[in-house]
Amino acid sequence: MTQSDSPSSNDKSDTNTLWGGRFSESTDQFVQAFTASVTFDKRMYRQDIAGSRAHATMLMKSGVLSEADCDSIHQGLNDIEKAIDAGDFEWSVALEDVHMNIESALTQRIGDAGKRLHTGRSRNDQVATDIRLYLRDASDAAAAEYRRLLEGLLVLAEKHADTIMPGFTHLQTAQPVTFGHHVMAWFEMLLRDLDRLSDTRKRINSMPLGSAALAGTSYPIQREITQEILGFQSICENSLDAVSDRDFAIEFCSNTAICLMHLSRIAEELVLWMSAQFRFIELPDRFCTGSSIMPQKKNPDVPELVRGKTGRANGNLISMLTLMKSQPLAYNKDNQEDKEPLFDSVDTLMGCLRAFADMLPAVEVRKEEMLTAAKSGFSTATDLADYLVRKGLAFRDAHEVVGAAVAHGVANDLDLADMSLEVLQGFSEDITEDVFDVLTLEGSVSARNHIGGTAPAAVKEAVSRAKARLAATYNV
Ligand code: ARG
Numbered sequence: 001m002t003q004s005d006s007p008s009s010n011d012k013s014d015t016n017t018l019w020g021g022r023f024s025e026s027t028d029q030f031v032q033a034f035t036a037s038v039t040f041d042k043r044m045y046r047q048d049i050a051g052s053r054a055h056a057t058m059l060m061k062s063g064v065l066s067e068a069d070c071d072s073i074h075q076g077l078n079d080i081e082k083a084i085d086a087g088d089f090e091w092s093v094a095l096e097d098v099h100m101n102i103e104s105a106l107t108q109r110i111g112d113a114g115k116r117l118h119t120g121r122s123r124n125d126q127v128a129t130d131i132r133l134y135l136r137d138a139s140d141a142a143a144a145e146y147r148r149l150l151e152g153l154l155v156l157a158e159k160h161a162d163t164i165m166p167g168f169t170h171l172q173t174a175q176p177v178t179f180g181h182h183v184m185a186w187f188e189m190l191l192r193d194l195d196r197l198s199d200t201r202k203r204i205n206s207m208p209l210g211s212a213a214l215a216g217t218s219y220p221i222q223r224e225i226t227q228e229i230l231g232f233q234s235i236c237e238n239s240l241d242a243v244s245d246r247d248f249a250i251e252f253c254s255n256t257a258i259c260l261m262h263l264s265r266i267a268e269e270l271v272l273w274m275s276a277q278f279r280f281i282e283l284p285d286r287f288c289t290g291s292s293i294m295p296q297k298k299n300p301d302v303p304e305l306v307r308g309k310t311g312r313a314n315g316n317l318i319s320m321l322t323l324m325k326s327q328p329l330a331y332n333k334d335n336q337e338d339k340e341p342l343f344d345s346v347d348t349l350m351g352c353l354r355a356f357a358d359m360l361p362a363v364e365v366r367k368e369e370m371l372t373a374a375k376s377g378f379s380t381a382t383d384l385a386d387y388l389v390r391k392g393l394a395f396r397d398a399h400e401v402v403g404a405a406v407a408h409g410v411a412n413d414l415d416l417a418d419m420s421l422e423v424l425q426g427f428s429e430d431i432t433e434d435v436f437d438v439l440t441l442e443g444s445v446s447a448r449n450h451i452g453g454t455a456p457a458a459v460k461e462a463v464s465r466a467k468a469r470l471a472a473t474y475n476v
Helices: 029-035 037-062 067-085 098-110 112-116 123-159 179-205 223-230 239-244 247-274 301-324 332-362 367-375 381-389 394-411 420-426 436-438 443-445 454-470
Strands: 164-169 172-178
Touching: 029 239, 037 067, 037 098, 037 123, 037 223, 037 332, 067 098, 067 112, 098 112, 098 123, 112 436, 123 179, 123 239, 123 454, 164 179, 164 367, 164 381, 164 443, 172 179, 172 367, 179 247, 179 454, 239 367, 247 301, 247 332, 301 332, 367 443, 381 394, 381 443, 436 443, 443 454
Parallel strands: none
Antiparallel strands: 164 172
């Protein structure tokens, strides 16, 4: 280390001039890097600049800033934004965060007017405003991906409204269902996730700007002006709360964790169904990868990776909850730790939604395999019991009769529909020729024709209601 690299104790040359006034020595180099956030918060530069433009305009309209200063601030900020867009901006860790990097660049460009921008404002309300603006944009982008994915599911469900497959409980064959009905179950999960995001957006969309450091400001600010310019739905009512709480970001991470949990369930089914043991579906090669050692392998990497990303989504939520826990009012530096988990949740959500929106409509369904699987495993046993109830038996007695028929089938490797009428009548005299109507898979699924049921007609109606429900969700 040369002499000039190693500042003496009263050398302030390396201390941030935006707050260095009361300091008598420069910040420790390690501390400077340790406390800086610019490496990750620079991703909010557009929001930071938008907030500054609005703040300057408001100060000018409130008589705090001259028109000339306001104009040059706008001009300077526009230039800076263009420079950053073009990758032509030098970020400095010594300037700690995105806010001070931009403010310092502004002052360098336009002189004293730049120094007046921070009047009546603090980085505490600035950063809270930036995060909300950023998250509002991110939510809107995620909503568009949700919509693409959900629309794809509706197409798939409609196409397979009468494709029969085994339905499972405990991963054991339970009753036949239609694949369209199964897809609509995925749709319901993800539509709720979109609805949760829409609800969270209301709480994201409230403006902290004007809260200043913690108590508000003595300047005659007009928060309605910045609110209007920035398009916030409301103004945060309490300055202490506004600069400190990150519950809206925690909600976003919570929603993301729930969504990833849902996507992991879908992913798990795709992985299972693609296996040689199920062979229900095929994923196009472009969503799979091979093995460097086993030439026959085609691995469902995309669903597996989405399933695995549930881990980081949960981790991010726990990080956010934990960093916020026990923080006394108002702003504390702990809050700087909100960004990396939040940004990671945003990226993870966007990536997974995109992957699924691209992949699910391209799933190839092996109808024959699904049908064959549904035929084995006594999937119409409940239908036989219901048939006997209609013939006058109590359900528990019917259950007993069918249990005996299934035991016979297991012992003789016969499905219920494969047994002759005489054999079936051996279990109950109430069984007549019409029993075969209910023992077929088509008869079984078609019988469940009500809202929420698996009948092809019910699925088609569910799809048509779903189109309207989707259109009514996340409207901003
Ligand atoms: N980089 C900080 C953050 O991310 C900005 C706010 C800092 N305010 C302060 N008083 N240190 O939270």
